[in-house]
Amino acid sequence: MKLPIILSLSAVLFVPVGHVNAVDYTSEIRPILNKKCYKCHSGPRAKGKLRMDSTDSFADRIGGNNPVIIPGNPANSLLTIKAGLPRTDGDSMPPPPARARGAEGMTSVELNLVKQWIAEGAKFSANDPDPSPSTSTPTTTDAPAELLSWTNTQGVSLKASLVAVNATHVKLRKEDGSEFVYPLASLNAASQEQAMKLATP
Numbered sequence: 001m002k003l004p005i006i007l008s009l010s011a012v013l014f015v016p017v018g019h020v021n022a023v024d025y026t027s028e029i030r031p032i033l034n035k036k037c038y039k040c041h042s043g044p045r046a047k048g049k050l051r052m053d054s055t056d057s058f059a060d061r062i063g064g065n066n067p068v069i070i071p072g073n074p075a076n077s078l079l080t081i082k083a084g085l086p087r088t089d090g091d092s093m094p095p096p097p098a099r100a101r102g103a104e105g106m107t108s109v110e111l112n113l114v115k116q117w118i119a120e121g122a123k124f125s126a127n128d129p130d131p132s133p134s135t136s137t138p139t140t141t142d143a144p145a146e147l148l149s150w151t152n153t154q155g156v157s158l159k160a161s162l163v164a165v166n167a168t169h170v171k172l173r174k175e176d177g178s179e180f181v182y183p184l185a186s187l188n189a190a191s192q193e194q195a196m197k198l199a200t201p
């Protein structure tokens with residue numbers, strides 16, 4: 001199958017990704033919150049008045065008067081404190097009764113990634129869209145590229161097709177049609193190899 005790969009894509013085509021190893025909210029943090037926290041912290045009836053699925057509402061709780069996240073300070077951010085408490089602690093998230101019913105907490109890898117994101121300033125991408133509801137129909141391209149699994153250096157995986165690759169970055173498209181740019185250096189060795197293989201005709 002022929003993939004639409006642009007080898008010498010100039011850097012201007014990429015959305016700004018900050019410095020190369022910065023943790024990316026959309027591709028790395030939001031999937032964790034989605035999987036582990038959205039169940040109770042999304043929608044207008046979100047628990048603890050903490051709504052994570054709306055960029056605006058979530059941003060209201062980052063810094064400001066009543067923060068659950070203090071940018072640059074993961075050790076004092078309520079969100080990572082609660083997510084990091086022992087699973088039997090009454091203040092831990094998800095709450096112990098929910099865990100007893102099968103709700104899973106963050107793994108230590110996930111928690112560390114969230115902490116790193118907070119340490120780096122807990123930044124959203126400038127035009128980060130709300131994740132749900134996703135009603136936009138993906139624009140069809142010349143070739144329906146194959147969905148592949150990509151894993152970053154933190155061990156977090158996602159499924160996406162490769163849109164473009166250059167010497168430093170890959171551009172990936174998720175199943176919902178959203179695209180994002182990711183530093184090659186932040187992918188694990190197998191995923192870097194996968195990108196390079198696809199780039200070679």
Ligand code: HEC
Nearest residue numbers: 036037039040047048050068078079083093094098103106
């Ligand atoms: C099964 C439901 C459930 C899940 C899943 C859940 N929470 Fe909560 N969360 C609650 C409830 C209920 C409250 C309000 C009561 C409280 O603060 O203990 C709350 C409150 C919070 C608060 C305090 C908000 C405030 O301002 O007081 C934080 C921070 C939080 N949750 C983080 C998380 C994180 C991070 C996750 C994912 C790892 C998560 N929660 C998953 C039910 C849940």
